[in-house]
Amino acid sequence: MAKSVDVGELVDRARAGQPRAIGRLISLVEDAHPQLPEIAAAxxxxxxxxxxxxxxxxxxxxxxxTTAALISALRASGARVGVLAVDPSSPFSGGALLGDRIRMTEHATDSGVFIRSMATRGHLGGLAWASPQAIRVLDAAGFDVVLVETVGVGQSEVDVVSLADSTVVLLAPGMGDGIQAAKAGVLEIADVFVVNKADRDGADLVERDLRQMISLARREIRGPSWRQPIVRSxxxxxxxxxxxxxxxDKHRDWLAAHDEFAVRRQRRAESEVQAIAIERLRARFGDIRGAAGRSVLSTAAGRVAAGELDPYAAADQMIAALDG
Amino acid sequence: MAKSVDVGELVDRARAGQPRAIGRLISLVEDAHPQLPEIAAAxxxxxxxxxxxxxxxxxxxxxxxTTAALISALRASGARVGVLAVDPSSPFSGGALLGDRIRMTEHATDSGVFIRSMATRGHLGGLAWASPQAIRVLDAAGFDVVLVETVGVGQSEVDVVSLADSTVVLLAPGMGDGIQAAKAGVLEIADVFVVNKADRDGADLVERDLRQMISLARREIRGPSWRQPIVRSxxxxxxxxxxxxxxxDKHRDWLAAHDEFAVRRQRRAESEVQAIAIERLRARFGDIRGAAGRSVLSTAAGRVAAGELDPYAAADQMIAALDG
Structure with a gap:
């Protein structure tokens, strides 16, 4: 049994900006705590x-x-900044955790900055429901900007980041075949491109290839009339x-002028609600019992494994059992 | 509209070992072709x-x-070998495709070997339903061994590979902090460990750390009485x-002796059936219309975005709409 939490008190303390309360709420999200519905409602x-x-x-x-530099720039303008580093939920680590590395910088003692890594190992599809909830913690805690970044490159991490109001895609020279290192998918998710390590050989080439990719792609890919800028850094x-x-800032103004803020928030909420609904249905699948007391999933899968039933017919049986 | 396929004829040709028919079937899986239920049934x-x-x-x-070397060894014993390289569905590529690299080796002209990369970009959770179906194509085509390997390190790729009858986890010296490069999760999925690059400095250290991890972990983690061997290569x-x-081979004999083959095939089938059922429900979510003709998901998500409804209550509304 997970320990019961005083949600009202914890949310009050998080809203007062107490880092420990904010961190605790994000931990509860990571752990899929049973009181998450209550927390979300609060x-x-x-x-x-x-x-x-x-x-x-x-x-x-x-x-x-780049994140560390961005935090400095945002802080200089007075904004409070929350950072959520979405950790690859892989059994194989990919180097030091981003959050840990940033935490050691000048921002460590700044109370206007909160940095947190989040992993959801063991929960298939977990990032899809956990990330929006962790973002909501930082949002409700009063941070003006929430930076969400991927540590990994899995589709689910990238999906989560691309649900932001504005999505920055970083590229750099010397990463394999330059722009070839990025598949066509980045064009669809980027609002702003950064060519980092712009002092190195090959930065011009990366930028030129990128411009070519952008002009070849449909302009409307991220909404009408927004042209993805390329920033060298x-x-x-x-x-x-x-x-x-x-x-x-320019992208934020564009979002506001085209009512795109609402579109993106709607999209983010749909993704979250769907992920939660699917998580709940997944849990129900294992619980639905057939005539012999064995779960419907287990019985149907057994017939698939035995070559007696195809998996689509088995899935339809599951759904029928769910309906009643 | 996807082009209609003569499933019976295609399956017959795949069973006769025709590489083009086998490849076409896997492409249809990748593309989520509408005739997949018919294909699976066949x-x-x-x-x-x-x-x-x-x-x-x-x-x-x-x-x-290692895969190339394993193919050679298996071929030497007369086995026909199918290889499925599960590609990271990330917008950022991680180097040359494994399948492409292997295909260029000595196995390229061997009709007893079939190598194929599979990506499911754009389908969240797609690997979970697509990989077992691609494996089934190779299985039904008569390959004695199907090697499934990850190119990426995302949780979903690793999940898929760990549903095999036997799962090999490779480690090597000089990968960051040696064994530290692998998180605790690898212990749970490995049936056999390989310490590759065993001629390099640090291989002893990797092996020693691995032995320590194994002896600390519960022995039964992958079933009763199986001790994960460590092979140096x-x-x-x-x-x-x-x-x-x-x-x-020793692990295969152990699986047979402990009725674990059936357990693993059951687990694999459950994972597949559940993934297909969830995919179908996901499609239905968007289709369910409320009173005003707007989708229930869209309406509920709009209220979440507006701060009027929490996402769990919205998910419950979705599920209720699904039920009736």
């Missing part, structure tokens, strides 16, 4: 004010350095970071 | 004979070289590959 009225910015890119592109020196902030 | 009676071996490990550990020279084959 947070929903206070959420919806933060600007959600997603950051993704291939490993080694400089995501953590050298993140460790802070070069290009003001330009990135400016590009993000 | 294949199920002929499947269930192949031995399914999963291979996974962190990037750079030598998975493709230098895959490019073929060293240790006979030992890997022997370890896999």
């Amino acid at each position: 947070l929903v009225p206070y959420a919806g004010h933060a600007r959600i910015v997603g950051l993704t890119g291939p490993p080694g592109v400089g995501k953590s350095t 050298v993140a460790p020196r802070g070069e290009g970071v003001d330009e990135l902030v400016a590009a993000l | 294949l199920v009676p002929y499947a269930g004979h192949a031995r399914i071996v999963g291979l996974t490990g962190p990037p750079g550990v030598g998975k493709s070289t 230098v895959a490019p020279r073929g060293e240790g590959v006979d030992e890997l084959v022997a370890a896999l």
